[in-house]
Amino acid sequence: MTHISDSMHNLMMFYKDKSCLVTGGFGFVGGHVVDFLLKSGAVVHALDIDTSPERQCLINLKGLRDKINVITADITDQNTMEDVVKETKCSIIFHFAAAATVVEKAMDIPYATVMANTMGLVNILEAARKSDGSIYSILFSSTDKVYGEATELPYVENVTPLRAIGLYDATKMAADVLARSYAEVFGVNVVTARLCNLIGPYDFNIDFRLLPKSMKNIYCQGQPPELYFHSLDHWRDYLYIDDAVRAMLLLAKEKKCHGEIYNMSACHFASTPTMIKEVVNKTVEIERRFNGKIAQQILEQGAKIVMGDAKHIVIEKQHLSGDKIKDAIGFVPEISFDEGLEKTILFYRQYFQDFKQGATEE
Template sequence: MTTSGRLPVEYEHLNEFFDAKNVLVTGGFGFVGGHVTKRLVDLGANVTVVDINTDPQRDSIMNCASMDLRSKVLVQKADVVDVNAMKEIIHEGRFHFIFHFAAYASVIEKAVSAPYDTIMANTMGWVNVLEACRTANHKPNMIFLSSTDKVYGEMEGDSYTEHLTPLRGIGVYDSAKLAADVFSRTYHEAFGLPTVTLRMCNIYGPYDFNMGYRLLPKAMANIFGNSEPTAPEL
């Protein structure tokens, strides 16, 4: 956004896609989900945010007083693992676009300590979204999955090649995300749903409150948050 609040000219074409459209963001109180929600609101979309934790005291861009973002969207507390809740929300919302960011764990350490919950949220939560879309009378124009480069497993060489590098994630978090990734293609090819999958790597930016685990905010906190810099734990 520019200082005037208007989009730069090169991005104005986005308005035709999102202005006055109904958009669902799951996990909207998280780091990336919150930023996407803000951009959608700026583009004039009618945004519904679903999250398992919608507490007004939660550290989130959604609750930032200066943004006043929460008052501009419809907030619904729900768990993506609850198939009936997701069907009700998606069937009634008649969404043009769905952005799925909800996940149980964004870090390997949490996933290992709760493998079943991780699989239910990160795999079946996405399947529940897809099933709700498949059975809805109003089909979305796009259903977006936030995936991860962890689906490739340990990298060999200098880079990944999207259509050539094998998908071989074997950790709990990796496998749960990989299964969701596979179901994106399945529901696209078997049922014609317009799924889009983005495999993200290390993300960083403002309003990221996950300083306990995420690489860059944790490193910055260790460097600048103490009287003396703290060496990272490897």
Template structure:
């Protein structure tokens, strides 16, 4: 008899929970925000999306023609840094739930290049959401913040724990998210706002179009881009890095489960990882699985992908990027609160994700 996880049992009740609820998703045209939006629409919610770029030509799951998500949501093009815009949208929307994913520079290289914009969006954008909720005539049931494992800084010991590990993030992106993380608790304690904060790890899955920076999409651009396949790049200083990885559907499951219990209000949670591994091993696995996928179409090209392997590069010596060596989240608290545990098989989900990118790169259609 198959064992069904507690999270799957609770997930079956999400349709009733979110049906006909008014929900706001900021950053809804991004990778995570887009997937959350799709799930909420499927669950019957009335979804409003805010994003700084809502262009119909933008690569996003919301612009996938076959899903027709744009016609099923209300779209506002606005910057979360604009306090007036956020106040107007939130006051008029009378939202039951708010999911905040809008962010600038979700990778450290971009944050270093634009520190002010990173801080304004990742910290003050969240404060603007909180202020709009604080002054709204209609009180929201839950306000969710997408935080990051980077708020902890360099890991000592085996893993990060919510109330045992000090917050020592020092990079621009890390500190901006850390400040937002702290404001979640402040606005809950001082004003009673029902915040929920989730410190997330590295997420993979289809429809992540950050091809220039994130590990998997960037590797896909090298392997399946125009011309002959190229070796995915690994910076020399990342050889010792270890990271958590979780499939996007598991992340969405965790986020939606956190919206249900009242006991989660005012709390911060670590996201349970599906897989914890060294970055070189992750990139090696990506190459191997990409070759396996390519064998279904072109054996010679598949062999070339394997032969190319990984290209190790030395980072520019003038770079001010300082990456954390090891990041691993202890997910016991979220499991206790919601029953959430990752359900997706790593290899099969990685292979399906790679198959999506191959199709997207080869056809350059809307990725559907």
């Protein structure tokens, strides 16, 4: 076996037979964590406020419902969350649940965003505090947006100030700070992962996130992907979902990481216009294998610049240092941006093809 295979095998063996609670399990990141845990032989409890069989998500589309304990619950309900932690006898918690996972949604539901993104985590931390040490670790999914607009890049943990201003950003920053507080004051074994932009299959934030929305425009509507005018000067980090999942499971596993904060290092740092161009070019390259006429149409359409909502406070440049996580667990991205982008585009190509076929049959 290769070194990578050995390390992955060891990681899977660690999670074998462990009781793991995944909040937001029916979402993009949570679903991929559920999938990996099942492959590792873990006992998986997937909690979400919407667990309907009709929901478009990894758990439903890959037929995993019967292999997990599905829990329908609201993370803002403290008593419910304490009961869930007790009844599942979980030893590891992966916390991804949130009222809004994109800036635009948060602006529409500010109070719900504050309650879910901040108090939702507090309810998890409180349940762990009262568990008499039965919780081995909690992995809290934070974001690079907690840093806000920085004068120097890359962002470095415990060096770069937290300057979040936007509503979504501020709620995650508050939760981020509270996680550290519970670790320091109460000894709760929580590790915080500040994520960058993740790409991969089964991300159904199709109306908001850049890549899924671009795929919807191209494959579902036959339209060019849209680039917001205010994002022309934006720069972002990108990482493929499988690498992010591996990193988070390693962080939750290693005791030396508990109580710490880690940036999730990326495989690609690019301006938003460059990202859109790469998406179009890769889509054309892939489509030429199937339909040269459609590939040419995608190429000729290019991308469309549109006006966005000026009320959204958006950070211009975001870039994470990956030195700390590399030193702690040896994490570096293994899947290149090009490979990850191809896997993602192929998924959405098939997904929207099936979607249109189903709509036609109805």
